[in-house]
Amino acid sequence: AQSVTQLDSHVSVSEGTPVLLRCNYSSSYSPSLFWYVQHPNKGLQLLLKYTSAATLVKGINGFEAEFKKSETSFHLTKPSAHMSDAAEYFCVVSDLYSGYALNFGKGTSLLVTP
Amino acid sequence: EAGVTQFPSHSVIEKGQTVTLRCDPISGHDNLYWYRRVMGKEIKFLLHFVKESKQDESGMPNNRFLAERTGGTYSTLKVQPAELEDSGVYFCASSQLAGLGYEQYFGPGTRLTVT
Numbered sequence: 001a002q003s004v005t006q007l008d009s010h011v012s013v014s015e016g017t018p019v020l021l022r023c024n025y026s027s028s029y030s031p032s033l034f035w036y037v038q039h040p041n042k043g044l045q046l047l048l049k050y051t052s053a054a055t056l057v058k059g060i061n062g063f064e065a066e067f068k069k070s071e072t073s074f075h076l077t078k079p080s081a082h083m084s085d086a087a088e089y090f091c092v093v094s095d096l097y098s099g100y101a102l103n104f105g106k107g108t109s110l111l112v113t114p
Numbered sequence: 115e116a117g118v119t120q121f122p123s124h125s126v127i128e129k130g131q132t133v134t135l136r137c138d139p140i141s142g143h144d145n146l147y148w149y150r151r152v153m154g155k156e157i158k159f160l161l162h163f164v165k166e167s168k169q170d171e172s173g174m175p176n177n178r179f180l181a182e183r184t185g186g187t188y189s190t191l192k193v194q195p196a197e198l199e200d201s202g203v204y205f206c207a208s209s210q211l212a213g214l215g216y217e218q219y220f221g222p223g224t225r226l227t228v229t
Contacts, residue, residue: 004156032215043118044205044220051215090157099170100145100212101159 002027004093006105014113019063019078021108023091026072033074034092034102035065044090050074061085086112116140118221120206126227132194135224139188139208145169146189147209147218148181152202163189164212196228 007022025031035047048059055067065076074091091105119138127133139146148160160179161171165186174181178197183189193200203225207218 034217036220041222043222044207046217046219049215049217094214096214098159100147100162101170101173102147102149102157102218103159104149104157106156 002029002031002093002095002098002103004091004103004105006089006091006108008108009106010109010111012111012113013081015083016080019076019081019085019110021076021089021091021110023074023076023105024072025074025091025093027093027095027097029095029097031093031095033065033067034094035059035063035074035076036090036092037087038090038107039087047076047089081110081112083112083114086110118206118208118219120204120221120224122224123222124225124227126229127196128229129198130195132192133196133226135191135193135204135206135226137189137191137206137208137221139206140210140219143208143210143219144186145209145212145218146183147207148189148191149173149205149207150202151205151223152199155202157205160191162212169212193226196226198228201226201228 005024033050036044048057050067058064121136146163151157159173162169163183180192203223205223207220209218
């Protein structure tokens with residue numbers, strides 16, 4: 001079985017400073033990993049995904065994540081936060097065991113202060 | 115291209131009543147998924163349709179939940195009778211292809227409150 005742990009339920013950063021949202025996963029099979037974002041009153045939007053190609057994955061809006069198998073981590077980073085980045089972020093895993101179902105972490109709320 | 119739409123956006127009902135949620139997937143997407151997020155918990159998978167057929171309904175919590183996708187277009191999720199623990203946000207997603215690594219496109223969700 002697979003699981004996802006988002007290590008922080010809330011993260012607060014100042015505009016212009018780096019963002020780090022942490023995610024650890026467990027999977028018995030080669031996983032696919034995703035980060036989704038949800039802005040208020042909007043649907044979940046895919047930021048980026050890892051599917052066994054390059055371990056450093058670049059996504060939209062300047063976000064990137066690095067798949068580290070030895071650490072079972074898939075942390076999300078951005079060099080400089082923007083006010084519009086304030087949202088809830090979800091780390092997601094799927095693998096051959098889960099089939100087509102996505103397995104979500106509990107989410108991390110990112111607050112960006114001026 | 116229109117995204118996944120869900121109706122209603124909010125629903126407040128009393129315990130024991132029936133509620134029907136609707137999802138319209140992106141046009142041409144054969145795969146449709148339902149998920150829900152109960153307060154304070156993770157978003158959890160409920161079921162997966164391929165066209166009008168249920169591919170996987172392993173996440174459906176009990177027989178008070180009935181999902182349909184007649185004609186392979188929009189889908190409905192009926193809760194009858196609703197219980198307090200059914201409160202949460204119900205998300206629908208769709209995809210053209212299904213499988214490991216394929217993106218699922220999500221709607222904004224329906225917030226269900228059972229009082």
